[in-house]
Amino acid sequence: MPETLVIRGGRVVDQTGTRDADVLVESDRIVEVGANLTGDRELDAGGCVVAPGLVDLHVHLREPGMEEAETIETGARAAARGGFTALVAMPNTTPPQDDPAVVAAVLAAGARSCCDVRVAGAITRGRAGTDLAPMGELHALGVRIFTDDGACVDSAGVMRAALDYAASLPGAVIAQHAEDTTLAGAGHMHEGDWSSRLGIPGRPGAAEDTIVARDCILAALTGSRVHFLHLSTAGAIELVRAAKARGLPVTAEAAPHHFTLTDAACASFDPVFKVNPPLRTDADVAAVKAGLADGTIDAIATDHAPHPTEAKERPFEEAPPGMLGLETALALALGELVAPGVMSLRDALARLSWAPAAIAGLADHGGPVAPGSAANLCVFDPTQRWVVDADQLASRARNTPYAGRELCGRIRHTILRGCAVVVDGEARA
Ligand SMILES: [Zn+2]
Numbered sequence: 001m002p003e004t005l006v007i008r009g010g011r012v013v014d015q016t017g018t019r020d021a022d023v024l025v026e027s028d029r030i031v032e033v034g035a036n037l038t039g040d041r042e043l044d045a046g047g048c049v050v051a052p053g054l055v056d057l058h059v060h061l062r063e064p065g066m067e068e069a070e071t072i073e074t075g076a077r078a079a080a081r082g083g084f085t086a087l088v089a090m091p092n093t094t095p096p097q098d099d100p101a102v103v104a105a106v107l108a109a110g111a112r113s114c115c116d117v118r119v120a121g122a123i124t125r126g127r128a129g130t131d132l133a134p135m136g137e138l139h140a141l142g143v144r145i146f147t148d149d150g151a152c153v154d155s156a157g158v159m160r161a162a163l164d165y166a167a168s169l170p171g172a173v174i175a176q177h178a179e180d181t182t183l184a185g186a187g188h189m190h191e192g193d194w195s196s197r198l199g200i201p202g203r204p205g206a207a208e209d210t211i212v213a214r215d216c217i218l219a220a221l222t223g224s225r226v227h228f229l230h231l232s233t234a235g236a237i238e239l240v241r242a243a244k245a246r247g248l249p250v251t252a253e254a255a256p257h258h259f260t261l262t263d264a265a266c267a268s269f270d271p272v273f274k275v276n277p278p279l280r281t282d283a284d285v286a287a288v289k290a291g292l293a294d295g296t297i298d299a300i301a302t303d304h305a306p307h308p309t310e311a312k313e314r315p316f317e318e319a320p321p322g323m324l325g326l327e328t329a330l331a332l333a334l335g336e337l338v339a340p341g342v343m344s345l346r347d348a349l350a351r352l353s354w355a356p357a358a359i360a361g362l363a364d365h366g367g368p369v370a371p372g373s374a375a376n377l378c379v380f381d382p383t384q385r386w387v388v389d390a391d392q393l394a395s396r397a398r399n400t401p402y403a404g405r406e407l408c409g410r411i412r413h414t415i416l417r418g419c420a421v422v423v424d425g426e427a428r429a
Helices: 072-081 100-111 135-140 156-166 193-198 206-222 234-245 263-268 282-294 329-338 345-360
Strands: 004-014 017-026 029-034 041-044 049-052 054-059 084-089 116-119 145-147 173-176 226-228 250-254 377-387 406-416 419-423
Touching (some): 004 377, 049 345, 072 084, 072 419, 100 116, 156 206, 206 250, 234 250, 234 282, 329 377
16 A cells, blocks of 8 residues: 555645645545544644645756756755746756757656756747747657747747747647847836836836737737746736737746836845846835736746855846746735635636646646545645745855845645655655
């Protein structure tokens, strides 16, 4: 008989509803959900929510090529501590994920980590935006999301060719980093009042809006799925809302920093607040929240982007863009969206778990918490207060914009394929 594990005394929340129940796991599956269950081992979930493991569509693991910032192992550990049981690793590594051998190596290392690591393949060779990558070969390795993230596919012709190619690959989706390169140019923050005041060159919101508008048109032309990464502007969100109303096959994600922080933070000239797309205005933050609330934005994705401390200590205009996100995403969603009543806890978990699982085609993630489902779960205390300490994060990097901030809600246990990879907040592997 395989060993059994019971998660005792929690409040189960998934797409089917909310109920107080124990969860019994045997091997890598949930076998029973109900009252007074017993198992060989027990995890206490008293006062906690038991939910399907979170799924992050947008993570930069930095391996290969920038292991001084993060590795597959440390990034996966940060994910597990954040409640994530699956993540999609972005392809902008060195070398990039445009080659089956490179993708296979990341998948192999991911299989030894404490998170289910999937890989997004590049759309174009070298992410250069001109020649298509061997998407069919990458698809055969299990790649379902294709993106040149970090770079926008600027050419409408190349984007159309990628969408046509993806139509022949079951479950494939083309994900766009929507920032017109010629408009975003050499900007280092949002173009607006604050950039003028600070004298920092800006990236206009129109750089995002124009690409989203164009790619909605291309989704209509090709009938292929388009996923918009890290939406940050009111204009782009309104375009996606209209596209969905027309029945176009588009989905979207937003990052926690885009519903939490504004460009005013750049007044500190601290590069920890430098990110692409940039932190925007109060009106954009309100639009991101409204888009998440009404489902225009399907998923919360972290865009976890570790950088070595030296790189983020350069002057604002020389520092690389990006910020950590895996270990703070859930608490920010609880604090910024659920606590103020922007959305229910169940809707927030939809954006963090089952909606992104569906976009990435991850049948073993996103619940429901029911007999027969894969035992990929997170258990969190929604009332636990904690202060973000960059030195205490599992990530190898320290570039969190939330250092010193008090958050509410913390992961207690994370269960991956039936194994407790995080117990009482501490990673086991
Ligand atoms: Zn991006």
